[in-house]
Each structure stands twice: as structure tokens, then as C-alpha cells.
Amino acid sequence: xxxxxxxxxxxxxxxxxxxxxxxxxxxxxxxxxxxxxxxxxxxxxxxxxxxxxxxxxxxxxxxxxxxxxxxxxxxxxxxxxxxxxxxxxxxxxxxxxxxxxxxxxxxxxxxxxxxxxxxxxxxxxxxxxxxxxxxxxxxxxxxxxxxxxxxxxxxxxxxxxxxxxxxxxxxxxxxxxxxxxxxxxxxxxxxxxxxxxxxxxxxxxxxxxxxxxxxxxxxxxxxxxxxxxxxxxxxxxxxxxxxxxxxxxxxxxxxxxxxxxxxxxxxxxxxxxxxxxxxxxxxxxxxxxxxxxxxxxxxxxxxxxxxxxxxxxxxxxxxxxxxxxxxxxxxxxxxxxxxxxxxxxxxxxxxxxxxxxxxxxxxxxxxxxxxxxxxxxxxxxxxxxxxxxxxxxxxxxxxxxxxxxxxxxxxxxxxxxxxxx
Amino acid sequence: xxxxxxxxxxxxxxxxxxxxxxxxxxxxxxxxxxxxxxxxxxxxxxxxxxxxxxxxxxxxxxxxxxxxxxxxxxxxxxxxxxxxxxxxxxxxxxxxxxxxxxxxxxxxxxxxxxxxxxxxxxxxxxxxxxxxxxxxxxxxxxxxxxxxxxxxxxxxxxxxxxxxxxxxxxxxxxxxxxxxxxxxxxxxxxxxxxxxxxxxxxxxxxxxxxxxxxxxxxxxxxxxxxxxxxxxxxxxxxxxxxxxxxxxxxxxxxxxxxxxxxxxxxxxxxxxxxxxxxxxxxxxxxxxxxxxxxxxxxxxxxxxxxxxxxxxxxxxxxxxxxxxxxxxxxxxxxxxxxxxxxxxxxxxxxxxxxxxxxxxxxxxxxxxxxxxxxxxxxxxxxxxxxxxxxxxxxxxxxxxxxxxxxxxxxxxxxxxxxxxx
Numbered sequence: 001x002x003x004x005x006x007x008x009x010x011x012x013x014x015x016x017x018x019x020x021x022x023x024x025x026x027x028x029x030x031x032x033x034x035x036x037x038x039x040x041x042x043x044x045x046x047x048x049x050x051x052x053x054x055x056x057x058x059x060x061x062x063x064x065x066x067x068x069x070x071x072x073x074x075x076x077x078x079x080x081x082x083x084x085x086x087x088x089x090x091x092x093x094x095x096x097x098x099x100x101x102x103x104x105x106x107x108x109x110x111x112x113x114x115x116x117x118x119x120x121x122x123x124x125x126x127x128x129x130x131x132x133x134x135x136x137x138x139x140x141x142x143x144x145x146x147x148x149x150x151x152x153x154x155x156x157x158x159x160x161x162x163x164x165x166x167x168x169x170x171x172x173x174x175x176x177x178x179x180x181x182x183x184x185x186x187x188x189x190x191x192x193x194x195x196x197x198x199x200x201x202x203x204x205x206x207x208x209x210x211x212x213x214x215x216x217x218x219x220x221x222x223x224x225x226x227x228x229x230x231x232x233x234x235x236x237x238x239x240x241x242x243x244x245x246x247x248x249x250x251x252x253x254x255x256x257x258x259x260x261x262x263x264x265x266x267x268x269x270x271x272x273x274x275x276x277x278x279x280x281x282x283x284x285x286x287x288x289x290x291x292x293x294x295x296x297x298x299x300x301x302x303x304x305x306x307x308x309x310x311x312x313x314x315x316x317x318x319x320x321x322x323x324x325x326x327x328x329x330x331x332x333x334x335x336x337x338x339x340x341x342x343x344x345x346x347x348x349x350x351x352x353x354x355x356x357x358x359x360x361x362x363x364x365x366x367x368x369x370x371x372x373x374x375x376x377x378x379x380x381x382x383x384x385x386x387x388x389x390x391x392x393x394x395x396x397x398x399x400x401x402x403x404x405x406x407x408x409x410x411x412x413x414x415x416x417x418x419x420x421x
Numbered sequence: 422x423x424x425x426x427x428x429x430x431x432x433x434x435x436x437x438x439x440x441x442x443x444x445x446x447x448x449x450x451x452x453x454x455x456x457x458x459x460x461x462x463x464x465x466x467x468x469x470x471x472x473x474x475x476x477x478x479x480x481x482x483x484x485x486x487x488x489x490x491x492x493x494x495x496x497x498x499x500x501x502x503x504x505x506x507x508x509x510x511x512x513x514x515x516x517x518x519x520x521x522x523x524x525x526x527x528x529x530x531x532x533x534x535x536x537x538x539x540x541x542x543x544x545x546x547x548x549x550x551x552x553x554x555x556x557x558x559x560x561x562x563x564x565x566x567x568x569x570x571x572x573x574x575x576x577x578x579x580x581x582x583x584x585x586x587x588x589x590x591x592x593x594x595x596x597x598x599x600x601x602x603x604x605x606x607x608x609x610x611x612x613x614x615x616x617x618x619x620x621x622x623x624x625x626x627x628x629x630x631x632x633x634x635x636x637x638x639x640x641x642x643x644x645x646x647x648x649x650x651x652x653x654x655x656x657x658x659x660x661x662x663x664x665x666x667x668x669x670x671x672x673x674x675x676x677x678x679x680x681x682x683x684x685x686x687x688x689x690x691x692x693x694x695x696x697x698x699x700x701x702x703x704x705x706x707x708x709x710x711x712x713x714x715x716x717x718x719x720x721x722x723x724x725x726x727x728x729x730x731x732x733x734x735x736x737x738x739x740x741x742x743x744x745x746x747x748x749x750x751x752x753x754x755x756x757x758x759x760x761x762x763x764x765x766x767x768x769x770x771x772x773x774x775x776x777x778x779x780x781x782x783x784x785x786x787x788x789x790x791x792x793x794x795x796x797x798x799x800x801x802x803x804x805x806x807x808x809x810x811x812x813x814x815x816x817x818x819x820x821x822x823x824x825x826x827x828x829x830x831x832x833x834x835x836x837x838x839x840x841x842x
Contacts, residue, residue: 031621035640043806047625087617089628105617105729107628150804158806165833166640167779167805170731173633178622196508196526200452201599204468207510207528212594219456219587308526310591339784358588363760366826368787383571384588385464385579388835405787412586412835414809 005284009395010319010354013285014335017295017320020281020302024253024328025184031172034164037182038225038329043158043168046175048148053108056145060099060121060132061090061112067137075122080130084109099132108144115143161331163225163414183329185227188321189252190217191244192233193260193269194308213258213306213313216384220317223412224325234260238268242275245303253328254301256321259308261292269294269305278303286353286395290316314384315356318411326416333416336390336409344371346402347393354395358387361408370408388412426705430816431740431775434706435756438716438741441702441723445674445749446605452593455585458603459646459750464579464589467596469569474529477566481520481542481553482511482533488558496543501551505530520553529565536564582752584646584835604750606648609742610673611638612665613654614681614690615729634679634727634734637805641738644833645746655681659689663696666724674749675722677742680729682713690715690726699724707774707816711737735805736777739832747837754837757811757830765792767823768814775816779808782829791829809833 008016026040055061062078070076078099084090086105094100094111102108102115121132151157157171164172164182172180197211198204211233218228231248234241234257249255260269261283273280278298283305285293289312294305302324306316318336326334341361349355359370370391373383392407393400400406429437447461476482483499491497499520505511507526515521515532523529523536542553572578578592585593585603593601618632619625632654639649652669655662655678670676681690682704694701699719704726706714710733715726723745727737739757747755762782770776780791791812794804813828814821821827 031636032639035643051625051630052628085617086615087629105615105630162806164640166637166644166735167808169640170633170637170735171806173621173636174631174731176621176623176625176631178620194507194526196506199599200594200597202597204472204597207473208508209472209526210595210597212591215452215594216587216591218453219585219590222456223587310595314587314591340787342787363789366761366763366789368784368789385583385592387588412833414833 007284007286007291007353008282010285010287013282013293013295014319014323016281017302018323018327020297021324021327021334023330024186026181027184028179029182031169031178031180034172034177034180034182035169037164037180037185038331039158039160039162039164039168040181040183040330041160042156043162043171043175043177045151045153045155045157048153049150049174050145050147053147054145055102055104055106055108055115055143057115057117057143058104059102059115059117059143061094061102061109061115062099062134062138063094063096063112064114064138064140064142066097067114067134070134070137072135075133075135078132078134080123080132113140113144114138117143159332161326161329165414183225185225186253186325186328187229187251188221188226188325189248189255190214190228190230191248191255191257193257194233195236197233212310213308216310216314217256217258217306217317220314220321221325224322225329226325236268238271238275241268241272245272246276249299249301249303252301254304254321254324256304256306256317258306258313261294261305261307273303273305287315288351288353288355290319290356291353293320295320311358311384314358315390318390318409319356331416333418335417335419336411337413337415338392338417339368339408339410340405341368341370341389341408343391343400343402343404343406344369347372347391347400350399351393351395351397355393356409357391357393358383359389359391359408360386361389361410368408370406428705428707428712428774429703431706431708434703434714434716435740435744437702438723439744439748441718442745442748442755444751445607447602448605449600450603452590452599452601455593455598455601455603456587456590458585458601458606459752460579460581460583460585460589461602461604461751462581463577464583464592464596464598466572466574466576466578469574470572470595471566471568471570474568475566476523476525476527476529476536476564478536478538478564479525480523480536480538480564482515482523482530482536483520483555483559484515484517484533485535485559485561485563487518488535488555491555491558493556496554496556499553499555501544501553534561534565535559538564580753582747582750586835604646606646607674607746607749608650608672609642609647609746610669610676611635611649611651612669612676612678614678615654616657618654633731634729637731637735638677638679638727638738641735641742642746645743646750647746657689659692659696662689662693666693667697670720670722670724673722675725675742675745677725677727677738679727679734682715682726682728694724694726708736709772709774709776711740711777712774714741716741732779732805735779736811739811739830740777752837754839756838756840757832758834758836759813759838760789760829760831761826762789762791762810762829764812764821764823764825764827765790768793768812768821771820772814772816772818776814777830778812778814779804780810780812780829781807782810782831789829791827
């Protein structure tokens with residue numbers, strides 16, 4: 001009646017799983033739709049930045065040699081011979097003691113080598129001709145943004161797998177990516193199991209709970225960078241379950257089921273895996289919550305059997321599904337980012353197995369402080385609301401004192417870790 | 422020719438601006454569309470969690486008093502009288518030395534007060550009747566998740582203004598929010614100015630640069646929680662500009678223009694504001710980059726005149742537009758979250774004005790380290806790619822040594838600060 005399972009360490013489970021991780025496909029999208037996606041190719045500069053010597057200020061372009069003798073007591077007068085707006089090019093020769101009015105961002109005329117800021121000049125007119133007076137000297141190159149000083153043509157400015165944020169959007173536009181090669185989002189199916197589950201719009205009934213996982217997981221999928229597809233709830237008939245899993249799998253890149261993975265009489269997912277001929281990578285992990293997390297492999301696709309308990313389901317997703325999704329998106333650091341932080345509250349429970357505690361990371365004068373977000377049982381939904389991190393407590397420890405350094409996994413980060421264990 | 426402007430401190434500019442901040446509107450969306458939005462009302466528990474005493478494990482529900490004498494040497498036998506699946510209710514009386522098979526999540530029968538985990542029992546059958554043997558004693562309440570132990574009916578689990586992440590989605594589902602009151606996204610118009618601007622799909626031309634701001638700002642708007650609406654580029658005719666600004670404003674909640682706010686001859690936005698009768702709140706801020714950032718007010722709506730330089734535009738958005746957007750979304754801490762971090766590299770430049778340096782925040786053994794992301798001129802686009810923070814360097818300082826604590830504003834955070842200056 002009771003199937004005996006051998007728990008494997010979390011690190012081993014992740015390692016087994018990552019052998020099946022693979023890069024996904026590339027697709028081209030219009031620049032305005034690239035925000036929030038992941039680069040499928042390195043982003044390279046297609047030209048120098050700036051692409052020409054330009055003025056960082058409003059002012060006058062001059063020849064610095066003409067200012068050598070300028071001082072407060074001996075201002076030097078320049079004849080203003082023209083104006084250069086941003087985007088236009090001045091082709092005339094600029095001679096000795098001549099100046100050209102230049103706008104921010106405009107190209108420096110070939111014969112000039114310095115810019116005098118508007119505020120440092122005294123403009124005047126004589127017989128309809130404009131002049132300026134300058135009261136200090138300038139050196140060759142003063143107030144010029146030189147071609148290529150920010151970025152050289154060919155430079156890689158962001159690696160493939162990078163999350164496209166506002167800064168990357170600016171770079172893509174600057175380098176003429178009107179179409180952007182982005183990683184196709186992996187489509188991840190979700191099937192719920194559990195006769196105790198009510199939908200969000202159903203009134204509560206004795207013994208029943210509302211189904212929260214099928215709303216939580218799509219949000220986790222979205223945060224990881226994938227696309228969720230919900231296939232509804234399985235019923236209790238084994239044959240129907242098998243065909244539902246098989247059919248759903250054919251429409252997605254990977255499939256998540258919630259619940260049905262324990263060793264209880266009504267937990268029939270192991271039977272489904274067996275009947276379908278799926279190869280089970282592991283079905284018990286030495287961790288809390290989520291010890292029953294099961295991963296199997298069928299038709300070159302991964303099947304994730306997450307626990308039906310919301311917190312166990314949450315942790316199972318972040319540890320096992322997320323790195324597969326981020327790898328699909330070409331990310332080189334697909335795991336949750338691991339950092340050290342100071343425990344803000346004692347955690348007195350012993351940890352026979354590695355424990356992942358939902359927590360809130362805060363900052364105090366340059367230090368990272370992490371505290372559990374309230375109640376910590378694997379069925380707890382309320383502690384998930386504030387959580388932006390998971391505290392990792394090693395198995396075989398008796399409890400942790402406030403003030404100890406602990407490992408923390410960040411939930412809302414785009415950088416990631418290569419290998420967190 | 423040169424308009425003289427008096428720069429005001431950043432804190433004063435933000436304070437002036439926030440006098441015009443207001444909460445936005447509420448709208449109802451289906452739960453599956455609520456992910457990534459902001460709560461418009463507090464999220465309250467509509468029932469206790471758990472809503473009944475339930476079993477956290479697969480096992481057997483018993484009366485603890487029957488186990489008092491159980492030990493390794495004196496196992497006690499219980500008659501198994503039934504099975505309770507998750508979601509079903511057991512209504513029969515459980516008598517002395519009787520046990521009921523119970524699944525994870527199922528309701529504890531009224532007459533039982535403890536659960537024995539499956540692994541701690543030895544099942545056997547006699548004459549077709551199932552029995553279990555128990556080798557230790559259990560106390561009243563052992564292995565029971567009691568009604569309300571996670572959350573009590575009526576408890577506020579998340580405040581309005583909270584970003585809806587996977588944990589909040591789980592709570593919304595649990596508490597039956599099939600429709601969710603979320604903050605309507607403010608619609609923010611964008612108009613570009615600048616004759617030097619090429620579109621992303623145009624080949625480079627002498628003196629011209631590609632327009633990156635109109636792709637960067639929508640991404641910043643999206644990250645802040647708003648919705649962008651691009652109205653194209655203004656041309657050089659003042660009357661046409663005025664009607665374009667006026668017309669665009671009527672379709673949005675607030676309007677951003679990029680460029681055209683300097684004191685140069687071609688920077689005509691001040692003239693537009695004047696002609697339209699907009700009240701200018703400030704047009705010069707004692708900060709770098711973005712000193713020319715201008716904010717005006719017309720027809721009860723804000724007009725943000727951001728610099729045309731990408732980095733100045735970026736900083737101007739985050740300091741001035743973001744808190745208006747987050748307030749609109751009912752967030753109580755609308756400003757960028759401010760933390761302290763250790764400067765990872767010296768910053769030798771003097772800071773006549775408060776300076777915002779694009780930077781990358783990293784973690785080192787529980788400490789926060791922040792380093793500038795390369796080149797720092799207000800036109801720099803390349804340094805924006807990696808930036809997840811802005812270092813704040815106070816005005817009137819001579820430079821900062823590596824190892825100094827500095828103020829840092831987080832760009833990718835959902836918590837926010839009440840008042841960062």
C-alpha cells in the first residue's frame with residue numbers, strides 16, 4: 001500500500017534535471033514588442049557611440065588656439081558665422097577668431113576643436129553681425145564628446161539571454177534593431193488534480209478548499225519568462241488521466257501537474273507516469289516543503305509533478321521549473337540568485353531536511369536582512385504574499401539563531417545564479 | 422537670447438510635484454488577468470485558513486487517548502473503519518480503538534483529535550477487515566492543522582497598492598476573488614522632439630542619431646505600472662506643436678515630451694507651455710544628469726518635459742514620473758526604494774550638484790556593493806543596459822572613495838520608499 005521512496009538531495013535532483021535543459025527557439029519581434037522578453041542573440045553596436053564628434057552642450061564651436069590669450073581682463077572677440085542645429089551638418093570652413101553657434105548633440109565642424117558653453121560667452125551685435133566675447137582659454141578637445149568614446153562599433157553590449165529592460169530597449173533602438181531576435185517563450189501546460197478543489201468563483205463547501213495553484217503558477221511562469229496554458233482539472237479515472245496528460249503534452253513544451261504525487265491512495269500520478277512510459281528522474285527530494293516533487297520525462301519533454309500544497313508547489317516551481325525556463329530563454333545563469341543575508345529572526349525548528357522558508361529580504365545600512373514571512377507550513381498561502389526570497393536552511397541543523405548568516409534565494413531577480421547548491 | 426533659470430534642489434522639485442499626485446481609478450478584472458497589476462483595495466480573508474481542522478499528512482485519524490499505552494514493545498491495534506479523501510467529509514462516529522484513513526488536506530472527523538502518519542503504522546488485514554498497529558503515543562492535536570491557524574477571517578493580507586505577484590494571485594484565488602479590484606493603469610502619452618532623431622529602422626546619416634527615448638520610456642512606463650501611448654515626433658512649427666500637445670493631452674492622464682527643454686534656440690517647449698497657459702512647476706533642477714527637466718500643469722494634468730539625452734531622460738522619468746504613476750496605482754511608497762550600499766569603485770569627479778549615477782547593485786557576503794556601470798555622461802546609452810540602481814551623490818562633494826557608504830535608489834523594486842530625500 002505504501003510505496004517506499006528514497007529521497008535524493010536537492011542538488012542532485014537539480015543536477016539530474018538540468019541534464020534535460022536545452023536552449024529554445026529564436027523569433028523576431030518588432031522593437032516595440034521586445035520589452036520584457038529575453039535576447040536570443042548578443043546585442044552588438046552597429047556603429048560607434050557617438051558616431052561623430054559632437055557637442056554635449058549648447059554653445060559655440062571654436063578653434064582652441066584662438067583662445068590662448070583670453071582672460072577676464074582681456075576678453076577675445078569671435079565673429080559668429082553660422083548655426084548648427086542638432087541633426088544638421090556644418091560644411092563651411094571656420095577661420096581664425098570665428099565661432100559657430102552649436103546645439104546640444106550637433107556635430108562639431110571639422111575645423112573646430114573645442115566648444116564654449118553658452119553661459120561663458122557674452123553675445124553682442126554690431127552692424128547686424130553677431131559676435132561673442134570669451135574670457136578664458138580652452139584646450140584642444142574641451143567639451144567635445146568624441147566619436148566612439150561610449151561604445152565602439154562591434155562591441156557586445158548585452159549577452160543573449162539578457163532580460164530586455166528599459167536600458168536594453170534604448171540600446172536596441174540606438175543600434176537600429178527595428179526587429180529584435182528574442183527567445184520564443186516556452187509554453188507550459190498546467191493540469192490540476194484534487195477532488196477537494198473549488199474554483200475561485202465557487203462558494204466554500206465543507207472539506208473543500210479553493211484552487212489557488214492554477215492561478216499562482218501562471219504568475220510564476222510569467223515571472224520566469226514563459227507562457228502558461230491551463231488545461232483544467234483531472235478527474236479520477238486513470239485511463240482518462242493518461243490520455244489528458246498525453247494530449248496536453250502534445251500542445252506544450254513542458255507540463256506541470258499539481259497534486260497527486262504523494263504516496264496516498266488517491267495520488268495517482270505515479271500510475272499515470274508508469275502507464276504512459278514516462279521516465280521518472282526523481283520522485284522524492286530531501287527538502288521541506290515539496291519533498292514529493294516528481295520530475296519525469298516523456299517524448300523529449302519534461303513533466304513536473306508539483307505538490308498540491310501551495311507553498312510546496314511554489315518552491316517546487318522556483319527550484320525545478322524556473323531553471324529549465326530560463327535555460328530555454330538562453331540565460332547563462334538560470335537558477336535563482338543566491339546571496340548571503342543576516343537572519344532577522346531566530347528560526348528554532350530543527351531541519352532534518354534542507355528547508356526553504358518564504359521570507360522577506362530588507363536592507364539595513366548596507367546589510368541584507370532576511371526574515372521569514374510569518375507562518376511556515378507547506379500549506380500556508382498567507383506567507384507567500386510578502387515573500388521576495390527563500391531562506392535556505394541546511395538539512396541536519398538544529399535551528400538558526402537571529403544574526404546568523406544564511407543563504408537566500410532571490411525570487412524577483414533577473415541576474416540569476418549559475419549553480420546555487 | 423539665453424533665458425536664466427534658477428535651479429531648485431531635487432527634494433524641493435519632488436515635493437512641488439507630489440502636490441499634484443493623486444490616486445487613480447479602480448477597475449474590475451478577471452482573476453487570471455490580475456497578474457502584474459496593483460490592488461485597488463485591501464485584500465481581506467473571506468474565511469479562516471484553514472477553514473476547518475485538517476490533516477497535513479496522509480495517515481490515520483484517531484482519538485489520542487487510545488494511544489496512551491502504546492510503545493515499541495506494546496503496539497496497539499486499531500480497526501480501520503473508513504477513508505476520508507481530500508474534499509470529502511466523514512460523518513460517522515469514530516469509536517475507541519478505531520481509526521479512519523485520511524488523506525492530506527482532508528477534514529478531521531469530529532470525534533478524532535490526532536493524526537498518525539502513514540509511515541508510523543503497520544497495516545494488516547484479518548477476515549477482510551483492515552487494521553493498523555501503532556507503536557507510540559500521540560497527544561491531543563498532534564498533526565492537525567487547526568482552523569484559522571494561518572489566517573483569520575477578516576484579516577488584511579495585502580494593502581491596496583500592492584503589486585500582484587504569484588503569492589498575491591494565490592491569496593486572491595483562495596479568498597474567492599474571481600473578479601479583482603485593480604488600479605486602472607494611467608495612460609501616459611509620449612511626444613518626441615528633435616530634428617536629429619532617426620527612427621530605429623532608418624540608416625544612420627551624418628549628424629543624426631537614432632531615437633532611443635521613445636522605446637526606452639514605454640518600457641519604464643510599463644515597469645512603473647502605467648500604459649504608454651506614443652504620439653510621434655513634433656515638427657518645428659510652434660502653432661502645430663501647441664495643438665499637437667493640447668490634442669495629445671486630451672487622450673491621456675499625463676504627457677511626457679522628450680527634448681526641447683534646454684535654453685538653446687531650437688528648444689521650444691518653454692514657448693509651447695507659455696502659449697498653452699500651462700503652469701510651470703519647475704524648469705531647472707540642481708541635479709546631473711537631467712538638470713533641464715521641466716514639469717508643468719495644464720487642465721488638471723501633468724506635463725513632463727524630460728531631457729532628450731537618454732540618461733537624463735531615464736533619470737528624469739524615475740525621479741519624477743514614477744512616483745506620480747505609483748501614487749495613481751494607490752501605492753503608499755511611490756518613490757524609488759532608497760538603501761545604503763558600499764561604493765565598489767571610487768568616483769573621483771566633484772559633484773557641484775546632486776548626481777545620479779547609473780549603477781549595478783551586487784551582493785557580497787551579506788553586504789550590498791554598488792558600482793557605476795561604466796561611462797557616465799548624460800548622453801550615455803551603453804551604461805543603461807546593466808543598471809539596476811542609481812547611486813545618489815550629494816551636491817557640493819568632491820568625489821567619493823571606494824568603500825564609502827552611499828545612498829542607492831533601486832530601479833527594479835516593488836516595495837518603494839515613502840520619501841527618499
